[in-house]
Amino acid sequence: MRVFKGYNQHGKDVCPICKKNTDKSVVLVCKMGTQKGGIAEAIQVHLECLDLWYDEEHGMIYQRVGEEK
Numbered sequence: 001m002r003v004f005k006g007y008n009q010h011g012k013d014v015c016p017i018c019k020k021n022t023d024k025s026v027v028l029v030c031k032m033g034t035q036k037g038g039i040a041e042a043i044q045v046h047l048e049c050l051d052l053w054y055d056e057e058h059g060m061i062y063q064r065v066g067e068e069k
Contacts, residue, residue, distance in 0.1 A: 001027050003047055017049035017065055024048060 006023045007015075014021045025047040034041035045063075054061050 003027055004044075007044055007046070013044060015046045015049055016043060017063065018046060020046075022046070 004026050007021050007026050009021050009023065015026070021044075026044040027047055027050070028042035029045050030040040030042050050063060052061055052063055
C-alpha cells in the first residue's frame with residue numbers, strides 16, 4: 001500500500017474515520033463498485049486512523065468505523 005505524505009485538501013473530501021482533512025500521511029482505499037478494468041475510484045484515509053482487522057472466515061481485511069477503540 002502506497003503512503004502519501006500529505007492529504008490532498010482540494011475539494012470537500014474528509015477521512016471517513018476521523019471526519020477531517022488534516023495534512024497527515026494518507027493511503028488511498030478503493031471504493032467498492034467503482035472498478036472498471038484495472039482502475040477504481042478511491043478515498044483518502046489517514047494512515048494513523050487505520051486499525052485494520054482480518055476476517056479469516058470471509059477472507060476480508062476491514063476497518064471498523066464509528067466504534068471506540
